[in-house]
Amino acid sequence: LRGIIWLNLWDDMLYGNIEPIDMIDLCINALETENDILNTQRILGRLNSTFWNFLSDEQRKEKADELESTLKRHMNEATTVTNRSMYFRSLRSIVLSENGYNWLKSIWMKVDSIKGLTLSERDYITIASELALRGKDDNQKILTAQLDRISNPDRKARFEFIIPSLSNDSNVRDNFFELIKKEENREVEPWVQSAVSYLHHPLRSKEAEKYIRPSLELLEEIQRTGDIFFPARFINATLSGHQSASARKIVNQFLDDYPNYSPPLKLKILQAADNLFRASIITEKDN
Numbered sequence: 001l002r003g004i005i006w007l008n009l010w011d012d013m014l015y016g017n018i019e020p021i022d023m024i025d026l027c028i029n030a031l032e033t034e035n036d037i038l039n040t041q042r043i044l045g046r047l048n049s050t051f052w053n054f055l056s057d058e059q060r061k062e063k064a065d066e067l068e069s070t071l072k073r074h075m076n077e078a079t080t081v082t083n084r085s086m087y088f089r090s091l092r093s094i095v096l097s098e099n100g101y102n103w104l105k106s107i108w109m110k111v112d113s114i115k116g117l118t119l120s121e122r123d124y125i126t127i128a129s130e131l132a133l134r135g136k137d138d139n140q141k142i143l144t145a146q147l148d149r150i151s152n153p154d155r156k157a158r159f160e161f162i163i164p165s166l167s168n169d170s171n172v173r174d175n176f177f178e179l180i181k182k183e184e185n186r187e188v189e190p191w192v193q194s195a196v197s198y199l200h201h202p203l204r205s206k207e208a209e210k211y212i213r214p215s216l217e218l219l220e221e222i223q224r225t226g227d228i229f230f231p232a233r234f235i236n237a238t239l240s241g242h243q244s245a246s247a248r249k250i251v252n253q254f255l256d257d258y259p260n261y262s263p264p265l266k267l268k269i270l271q272a273a274d275n276l277f278r279a280s281i282i283t284e285k286d287n
Contacts (some may be wrong), residue, residue: 002039010046013054014278015066020054024063028070033039037082041258044090051094052202053243056154058078075114084117092130095140108142121152126161132166133201139168140269160189164197170207177211181218189230193237200241212238216254231265235272243279249278 009026012018018026027047034040051060051067068091075087095104106112107119108127115210119127132139141161150156157188164176177199179185186192196215215238223231240253251273255266 002034002036006039006042006046013050020050020282021059021063023050024055026037028067031070031074031186037080037086039267040083041086048090048093049106049211049275052241053275056283060096064094064100067094068097068100078116079117084126088114088117091126095130095134101131101136105131105138105142108146118179121150121155125150125155129162129166129198133170133198133203135168135203139166140237158188159195161188161191162195162198165198173204173207177214181214181263183221183225186222186226189227189233193230196234196237200238202241202243205241205244205247206208209244209250212242212247212250213254216251220262221270223262223265226263232268232272235268239269239272239276242276243283245284248273248277248280256258 009018009023013020013023026052027043030039030043034043047067051063055063071087071091071094075084075091078084078087091100092104095101103112104127106125107114108131125146128142131142143166143229147156147159147163150159164172164179167176168172176195180192180195199211215235219231219235222234226234240249251269255261255269
């Protein structure tokens with residue numbers, strides 16, 4: 001029943017009946033009493049989606065300390081490894097405050113640890129990526145050090161591929177985007193998908209708007225040359241980090257410019273752009 005209620009609440013927010021900032025508060029309050037693992041997972045998913053896709057930059061900064069302390073408390077109080085891991089994964093993805101960043105970096109450096117939770121090499125790679133996205137001065141040092149720490153050759157090759165998408169240097173990211181426009185550089189599609197999602201992370205969405213139109217232009221080629229599921233994954237990775245009216249305009253202009261565009265691909269674009277369209281309307285209303 002509670003799961004159904006959360007689905008209804010989410011729909012209410014998408015249709016503008018609940019403010020995103022109020023959805024954050026609902027999630028925070030619900031976590032105080034929720035004891036079902038699946039519902040906890042669902043609430044944390046809604047919390048993270050609302051935080052990144054529907055709050056403004058100012059609202060994120062205002063909520064960061066409260067969210068970080070709440071998630072860290074639940075993580076430390078968790079009675080199962082599964083719950084502790086869920087809270088940690090949620091926390092590492094929303095860290096914005098200086099204190100939160102320093103704590104997460106201390107975990108990555110193995111100066112601090114999380115009681116009852118053993119982190120894998122994949123975990124440390126994800127933490128390094130999250131730290132890099134925050135755009136601090138130690139960005140390149142973290143990426144280089146993490147690459148050196150990876151022992152698994154496949155994971156090492158993957159991380160080496162995506163490092164440019166995590167760079168603070170916009171020129172490096174621009175060059176990387178040009179690189180993946182070429183078919184031979186999209187051979188390992190999951191790597192490309194991860195890198196594209198980092199290029200378009202909400203923290204870099206304004207700078208990444210220039211990639212939207214070329215990515216849309218590339219979609220037909222991706223359909224011809226890639227796996228059957230890759231066009232949807234690629235365009236989802238491209239649009240999922242955006243929430244601005246200007247990004248919405250880019251998508252709409254592309255569709256207007258190509259009235260005879262492939263219906264299946266058009267549907268994939270509209271599905272991927274759904275949160276972008278809704279978030280941009282909500283943001284405009286709030287302003």
